[in-house]
Amino acid sequence: MSGAVLAQLIAQGVEEGGSLPTLRAIAEEAGELGASRALARLGLTDDRAAGDMRELRDLLAAWRDAKTSAWKAVFGWLSAAVLAVLAVKLGFGEFVG
Numbered sequence: 001m002s003g004a005v006l007a008q009l010i011a012q013g014v015e016e017g018g019s020l021p022t023l024r025a026i027a028e029e030a031g032e033l034g035a036s037r038a039l040a041r042l043g044l045t046d047d048r049a050a051g052d053m054r055e056l057r058d059l060l061a062a063w064r065d066a067k068t069s070a071w072k073a074v075f076g077w078l079s080a081a082v083l084a085v086l087a088v089k090l091g092f093g094e095f096v097g
Helices: 004-016 020-041 048-087
Strands: none
Touching: 004 020
């Protein structure tokens, strides 16, 4: 998308004194032009972009799940170690192991 439509709308706004519909159209066109430029800079303008984004989101979700599972495992190991040390200190060592 080029900026030609945006330039035309701005010229129209100047001529009309900035009517509300013209200003809304300018804002909408500017938003679409900015979004198109941003996607182009990120390399997300081809047909595979939507699939790439889905795959990245899936990878991110898997990473978050793995991170959560790892923290839960560490907490479980630390809890078991603390309980084992307490059991030995309190004289219940024969039950640990």
